[in-house]
Amino acid sequence: MMEMKEKRLLQVYAFFKGDSKPSFLLQKAASSLSGEGLDLSLALEGKIDEKTVKRAEKGAILAFFDTPEKAGRFAFSAGRAGGKGLSLYGGTPFGISLAEANVLSFFQKEEFHSALIYTADWAFPIISDRDLEKRGAPFLLSLYRGLMLYAAGKEGTLLGAMDRGRKFTESF
Structure with missing residues (x-):
């Protein structure tokens, strides 16, 4: 239990435009984690640079990209x-797809691994990418929270992080 109370640094970078729905949802997910022991900073529309990576030596990074090559x-x-x-x-304006494969890359201490992931593997519904804007918000919030918790080391498995990410109540 002691580890859960430890404050963890997490930098979240996303290609989302500052006034977009993806940006709003990501910010809402981040603010809902305020009591979870995360010191979280968000960078939207910006370039992630070497200084950002250097600061991550004391914490972690979660980055959403608009091309698989950049990621x-x-x-x-x-x-x-x-x-x-x-x-x-994820190939969508939200940085993740609920219908198609997503490319998730894990990195730490000179190790690098990538995998294709489907959110259905974490018991999320399959929603077509063109319907994400209308129907995806509650699921995207849970996914963003789960990814933040996992990236920051607050959960040991992605499935555990996704389950925990779902347990927050939403108000729209």
Whole structure:
């Protein structure tokens, strides 16, 4: 239990535009985790640079990218620089897909691994990418929270992080 109370640093980077629905949902997910022992910073629309990766030596990074190449290159270089965390490409304006495969890259201490993941494996409904805007908000919030919890080391497995991410109540 002592580990859960420890404050964890997490930098979240996303390609989302500052005034977009994906940005709003990501910020809402981040603010809902305020009591979870996370010191969280968000960078939207910005470039993730070497300084960001250097600061991650004391914490972790969760980064959403708009191309699989950017996500992979970032994970590779961040891991080589000593950073740890996750980068994700989902092929949607929300950074993750509930219908198609997502490319998730894990990096830490010069290690780098990528995997194709389907959110249905974590018991999320399959919602077509074009319907995410209308129907996806509650599920995207849970996914964002789960990814943040896992990237920060607050949960040992992605499934556990997703289950915990679902347990927050929403008000729209």
